[in-house]
Amino acid sequence: MSALSSVTVIGGGAVGLATAYYLRKADLDVTVIESGRPGRSTSWGNGGWLSPVLSIPTPGPGMPRMGIVETFQRDSAVAIRPHAAPSMIPWLLRFARHCTRSAFESGSARLGALSREMFDGFDELADLGVPVEVPRQGNLRACLTEAEARHQLAGLAPMRAAGYAVPDRIMGAEEIHELEPELSDGVRSGFNLPEERHVDPGAFCDTLAEYLVKQGVRLLTDTRVTGVSASGGRVTAVETTGGQVRADALVVAAGLDTRLIAGWLGARLPIRGGKGYSFFVPSEHSPSHPLYLSHTKVGVTPLKGGYRVLGGMELADETLRINPRMIRGMIRVARRYLRHLPADESLDRLPDLWAGLRPMTPDGLPVIDHLPHLSNAYVNSGHGMLGVGLCMVSGAALTDFMVSGRRPDVLAPFGAARF
Ligand SMILES: Cc1cc2nc3c(=O)[nH]c(=O)nc-3n(C[C@H](O)[C@H](O)[C@H](O)COP(=O)(O)OP(=O)(O)OC[C@H]3O[C@@H](n4cnc5c(N)ncnc54)[C@H](O)[C@@H]3O)c2cc1C
Structure with missing residues (x-):
């Protein structure tokens, strides 16, 4: 049984929204904090390809x-x-070190394992009557x-x-x-x-955000997270431009800004x-x-x-x-x-x-993990060119980890401590 009852997600892009979907499905109280409007950052004007082969x-x-x-x-x-x-330059040198045939092949196999069920979450939304066109x-x-x-x-x-x-x-x-x-x-x-397959990524985020609100997710838009409070090895609250939000557990899914926010929590993520x-x-x-x-x-x-x-x-x-x-x-x-x-x-x-x-990330793989040194803080980010395609599988796997306390094998390559 999960000891979790409520979770705060920072970031309302494709990855944050998909994570919120699975957390809510697991019957948790979910708050998503988004500094602008959901899905209007990198999740907006991209290609929307859902492409396991690529x-x-x-x-x-x-x-x-x-x-x-x-x-x-x-x-x-x-x-x-x-x-x-x-x-x-140090990041580019790390990136260059991963440009070998063997790193590429092992990275492809790891992403391939994650993306195998890529369409399931999109199909599940369609089965629920969520009007997502794929x-x-x-x-x-x-x-x-x-x-x-x-x-x-x-x-x-x-x-x-x-x-x-x-x-x-x-x-x-x-x-x-x-x-x-x-x-x-x-x-x-x-x-x-x-x-x-493909989606219109902006329309996908709009539709998903609307569905989440109907399911009782608290979606705070135009609200920027400006700090995170922690004590005793746990995150306790998130400071925002709209005031403090209590956090029993935290997921950082803030796209590029994940680096900054994880840094506040003592984690160096080279995103x-x-x-x-x-x-x-x-x-x-x-x-x-x-x-x-x-x-x-x-x-x-x-x-x-x-x-x-x-x-x-x-x-x-x-x-x-x-x-x-x-x-x-x-x-x-x-x-x-x-x-x-x-x-x-x-x-x-x-x-x-x-x-x-x-x-x-310099190895081209996302970070879907627990943040080091904190018992209730997680990250779901660094998806590079694949964040829309991988948003549902990443959200599902992270939720499984958070709720069960057991890290699914498929997440093993995407650890936060690997850097
Ligand atoms: C040209 C281009 C084409 C692409 N084509 C594809 C494609 O075909 N298929 C595919 O899968 N991927 C594609 N991608 C990649 C994809 O767009 C990204 O991987 C994906 O959008 C990342 O989603 P995200 O939710 O992690 O980040 P974002 O969409 O950036 O979401 C993060 C959210 O966090 C919010 N945020 C940040 N800081 C804070 C804060 N302090 N407080 C509150 N909120 C905060 C931001 O406002 C933002 O909305 C493409 C990208 C580009 C640039």
Whole structure:
């Protein structure tokens, strides 16, 4: 039996809300404290892909070389900018140490184990009548050459071997255009990952937040946590801009700010921001599939009334300043793959230009654990490029740990003390 009766969650992004869902389901009194509106930070303008096959760590073989080379290329969509923040260099060195084949393979296996049940929580919400839309068009890899498609597909062989739905052949030009007529004539090949799904991430957070309130979760919006009180090895209260909130147990799910808040509690979590961008293209010519544009790290997600183009990975600039060079790089890439992209001039004036900071760890794995030295404080953060896809499984596993007191095996690689 759980000794827990109430929990305070800091952060109302996808991860905090999903955690609150499972805590409430376990019959606990739950308070979520969110400094703005729920789901309006990094959980807003992202791709919304729920992609078990692509649940791999960000650091990978070749990443440092690619980042550094592309930093010096104009209009690139990938950049590591150590000159922007010297304080980030130790983190970047740690990140670089994880860019080996063996670290990548073991990280992929660990994330693969966590993401195996990725869709269950989304299906459960749908079964409860929560109006979360989770289209199932798969995820289409579009390539300019057959050689590139073959190369990309070969990279996914380990996921096929692990039992995921990965096709064993590439499509030719005719077949891929028949499947997705919005691809440009330049796209000659590719393949579809048929079981991948996606959500509109902002709409998902809005819907989940609304459901939580109906279930009795106390959702404090526009309320910033400014401090945490602890005594006798336990967190006792959270100080906020709206006054003090008593805390029997605490979950820190504050995205990038998790580093700061965990620091108040004596835990050093190396979570840094990996900046990415998106823009929305209102269009009658939206692709019907989420698209991964070959090796470019640019993606497309169909949404109501158009589609979102997303991409960019800037390490070392933790502001939300929009770098026009990165946007131009994404536009240039998208133009090569999509048949109907409006002229540059109108894209430059896009109203929905967005930047978000992915909460990244140097090994590319989230932190889902107990915080060291405190008996009632937990963390659920650092999901990098995967926070929307992994929010439900992470929330479920952490809740299981908190309620049962036993750490589920699947969480073993995601400890807070590993740094
Ligand atoms: C361009 C781009 C594309 C992406 N595409 C995908 C994708 O397709 N699929 C996917 O799974 N992931 C994707 N991601 C990653 C995903 O967006 C993140 O992993 C995810 O949103 C992280 O969610 P979170 O809840 O941890 O953080 P956040 O969404 O940042 O939520 C944290 C919340 O905590 C609040 N907070 C912070 N400090 C305090 C405080 N002191 N007091 C109170 N509240 C506080 C913040 O206001 C915020 O709302 C993408 C990211 C980017 C940038």
